[in-house]
Amino acid sequence: MIQIQAAVVSDFAEPASYRPIEIPEPRAGEELVEVLAAGLHPRVRSGARGAHYTSSGRLPQIPGIDGVGRRADGALVYFALDDDRFGSMATRAVVDPRRTIALPEGSDVVRIAAAMNPAMSSWVALRRRITLTPGAAVLVLGATGSAGTMAVRIAKLLGAGSVVAAGRDPRRLARLASLGADVRVRLTEDLDATASALAGAAADADVVLDYLWGAPSGRAIPALLRARTDRSRPLDWIEIGSVAGPDIVLPSAALRSAHLRLIGSGQGSIGPREYLAELPSLVEAINAGRIAVETRVAPLEEVHAVWAEQPQPGVRTVLMP
Template sequence: MALRRRIDFREGGRVLILGATGSAGSMAIQIAKRFGAAQVIAAGRDTTRFKALEALGADRTITFDEAAVAADVDVVLDFVWGGPAAGAMLPMLTARADRSAPLTWIQIGSMAGATAPVPSAALRAARLQILGSGIGSVPSRDFVAELPELAAAVAEGALDVRARAVPLAGIAQAWTEQTGERLVLVP
């Protein structure tokens, strides 16, 4: 949704994914590549998952404190928000080779916090656009329009989906396991 319905993402674009070690972030790597991203940089906390991210198509893996190396991306897909996003923002913006080149920061998830202390200098330091992507920002008809292609890609094995069915009665246990898999609750 973020790349196809919130912005006009063009083939050859460069993408940074904050929170790439999570389930949604690892899917975003594959989807960005599928949509023609020339470069996908995956940022995360769990460095033990970096090799797996490269296998999914990440061109480079970094930790959040290395975000300045991704300064010249066109789009940031942010699944974490909070302090880590705010902490990465200013170093990225000030390291850009051309600060007048647009950078679109798409806030998708908030695993690290519902609010982010974005420094005012970030809004003046470069041509930055921050927007959100999720239910409410995208009409339901757009979700419905995207589902057939996504379902076909999953069915044909073009996307590596790491999901595990969990009986509803076992949700408490499964939630604490932190496996990096998407949990699918089964009644």
């Protein structure tokens, strides 16, 4: 066993605390890396509550699903982990080299740690779950969150002709025009009015990137389908997140009366090899500044206090040992 310092979750109802913990020695084909930066993503928080659909329920747990590290030979790498027991929020982590990609020296480790996970959600969805036709019309539901904001930009980078951005935060919504949003729709508590507004703005969308799900999506899907000029035209509705709720109520007629294709995108629907194949081009886009991300950096030893704070909308927290 190897003793390290790490953020440790001992109770799913409590924030992580910084303390010593032992992790297993690398097995054959694995290696130990020095962790330089790890993102405190919403996905990390849900896993640390035992609430993510991939959670095994094992404790104690070191949270963190990815990060930037340095190998024993000095090489800088981005790494992803698939073990929910021993994660990346630690001074060192055991990684599978097949789940790492080399980073150029001089890469901004904070930007990479902050952006890879949220950017990957739309990048991989548009590259691996559907065939995005050049010039396609895309609707992003939940566009004022970090991942949704990146999705607006990524849709344009990958060839979308127009993007409708829908979100709650009016300040962030206003800024999305500069990132490629052609139309912006404010989401409100009035679900029927919001669904009507979405139908008016994106009735003929080709793709929906849905970070909301729940009641807003349950109302929006029938409204958009009823408003389509040609209901036989395919609409790929890609479910990525569920910040508005884990379930929807959808009339069966919605599936019969229009060419609706409901698709999920996440761990399980996309294999590790597919994810890894997309990482080099995504790293290049982040390093080149083509995908914007707002960051906040905090020392790993302050994880307990940071964890308990209310996350800032649109800002990704990165912990550094």
